[in-house]
Amino acid sequence: MALALDGGNPVRRHDFPAWPYHDDTERAALVRAVDQGQWWRVGGSEVTSFEAEFGEYHGGTTLAVTNGTHALELGLELLGLKPGDEVIVPAFTFISTSIAVQRAGGVPVPADVDPVTYCLDPQTLEAVRTPRTRVVIPVHMAGHVADMDAIGAWAARHDIVVFQDAAHAHGAVWSGRRIGDFGTLAAFSFQNGKLMTAGEGGALLLPSQEWFDEAFSRHSCGRPLGDTDYEHRSPSSNYRMTEFAGAVLRAQLARLAEQNARRESRWKTLSAALREIPGVVPQGRDPRCDLNPHYMAMAALDPAAHPGTDRDLVVKALVAEGIPAFVNYPPVYRTRAHEALLGNGLPDTAELAERNPVSEHLGANGFWLHHRVLLGTDADCADVAEAVAKVLTELAGKKRSAR
Numbered sequence: 001m002a003l004a005l006d007g008g009n010p011v012r013r014h015d016f017p018a019w020p021y022h023d024d025t026e027r028a029a030l031v032r033a034v035d036q037g038q039w040w041r042v043g044g045s046e047v048t049s050f051e052a053e054f055g056e057y058h059g060g061t062t063l064a065v066t067n068g069t070h071a072l073e074l075g076l077e078l079l080g081l082k083p084g085d086e087v088i089v090p091a092f093t094f095i096s097t098s099i100a101v102q103r104a105g106g107v108p109v110p111a112d113v114d115p116v117t118y119c120l121d122p123q124t125l126e127a128v129r130t131p132r133t134r135v136v137i138p139v140h141m142a143g144h145v146a147d148m149d150a151i152g153a154w155a156a157r158h159d160i161v162v163f164q165d166a167a168h169a170h171g172a173v174w175s176g177r178r179i180g181d182f183g184t185l186a187a188f189s190f191q192n193g194k195l196m197t198a199g200e201g202g203a204l205l206l207p208s209q210e211w212f213d214e215a216f217s218r219h220s221c222g223r224p225l226g227d228t229d230y231e232h233r234s235p236s237s238n239y240r241m242t243e244f245a246g247a248v249l250r251a252q253l254a255r256l257a258e259q260n261a262r263r264e265s266r267w268k269t270l271s272a273a274l275r276e277i278p279g280v281v282p283q284g285r286d287p288r289c290d291l292n293p294h295y296m297a298m299a300a301l302d303p304a305a306h307p308g309t310d311r312d313l314v315v316k317a318l319v320a321e322g323i324p325a326f327v328n329y330p331p332v333y334r335t336r337a338h339e340a341l342l343g344n345g346l347p348d349t350a351e352l353a354e355r356n357p358v359s360e361h362l363g364a365n366g367f368w369l370h371h372r373v374l375l376g377t378d379a380d381c382a383d384v385a386e387a388v389a390k391v392l393t394e395l396a397g398k399k400r401s402a403r
Contacts (some may be wrong), residue, residue: 003394011387012322016380019372020197024252029247039243047246060180060205061212064241065219067168068189071202073098073161074219074239075185079135081106087130088136090120090360091331097139097165098332107341110333112356116284118142118298122150135161140169141298143288144367148174148182165296168295170195171260175288183207195293195371196237196252198245263294263374268379270297270374273385279305287307296368303365306392308399314391315367321387324373328366329360
């Protein structure tokens with residue numbers, strides 16, 4: 001069975017469900033935003049309504065902002081991060097978690113992740129803590145909530161602030177608690193691929209109205225809500241969301257619960273099928289994670305079972321087979337963005353790699369599938385598993401023939 005890359009027939013010739021999903025609900029929302037005659041949040045009502053609805057769903061007070069990276073930057077500003085302060089971040093995460101710290105003048109300190117959940121491993125935190133550690137940012141990777149019990153307890157012992165990166169975790173639940181029920185700041189993203197989207201956008205979940213008032217001022221050039229006298233209380237930036245984005249996100253939020261339930265159901269099917277393929281290890285699950293919305297369907301190759309297999313070639317071959325596959329994020333310390341920190345007291349890349357073996361493995365051997373594969377049918381999941389098995393079998397055959 002020749003690979004599609006080599007001219008063979010692909011496993012799939014038809015696409016998975018489209019993303020972003022939209023219908024007349026979004027169209028009506030945009031018309032509603034236009035017809036109100038005020039297109040920025042101070043004069044309109046769509047963003048304010050979205051904030052109330054999102055906050056009620058997630059258990060906190062919400063401030064909508066321009067994107068998820070800005071939500072992280074604004075959160076760190078609210079926490080008073082100062083130049084030179086250290087922030088523990090997962091070594092395996094999208095770069096925004098780390099870059100936001102750098103842009104705030106802080107030093108992101110990578111810590112390794114759990115080999116089952118791919119989330120920040122609480123057991124790695126103490127080894128990287130220093131007197132300069134001020135914040136820890138657990139990332140709910142691919143929608144799986146990090147161990148907030150252990151991370152929160154450790155942070156409380158050392159007077160360190162927890163700030164959740166929930167960019168992947170819309171609607172997630174841990175031990176009966178929503179993201180806002182932990183009483184911390186939490187940043188969300190509404191970028192085009194996210195579980196709900198307006199193309200771009202973000203939100204900061206806040207523990208109280210007092211936090212919201214300060215955050216509102218700082219996301220609007222330092223101006224408090226209702227200001228008419230140009231009272232700029234802080235040298236902050238403009239992170240305001242437009243009314244159009246707010247209107248679309250209200251429509252997206254209305255179907256989030258149903259889509260999350262569908263992804264949960266399909267992941268059981270897909271992960272079981274992937275486990276049947278030798279040397280393929282899907283992301284696991286802590287039983288305390290009551291609801292994982294599955295922003296990504298993630299897995300990794302076992303190098304012992306697939307010695308010398310080129311993960312990048314595997315992903316390229318899967319795409320040719322009609323599967324929306326992607327390589328994993330590299331560890332944050334293997335990016336050029338992180339190079340600016342070298343000489344700032346952090347170890348060099350080689351030492352960081354030695355300290356973070358799980359992140360090294362996931363960055364080199366992991367891959368993920370767009371969550372739209374989980375919005376389809378069990379037959380769609382079967383096609384994914386068939387394509388993964390086909391690609392690995394054919395590539396292994398090629399290696400044997402070359403010897």
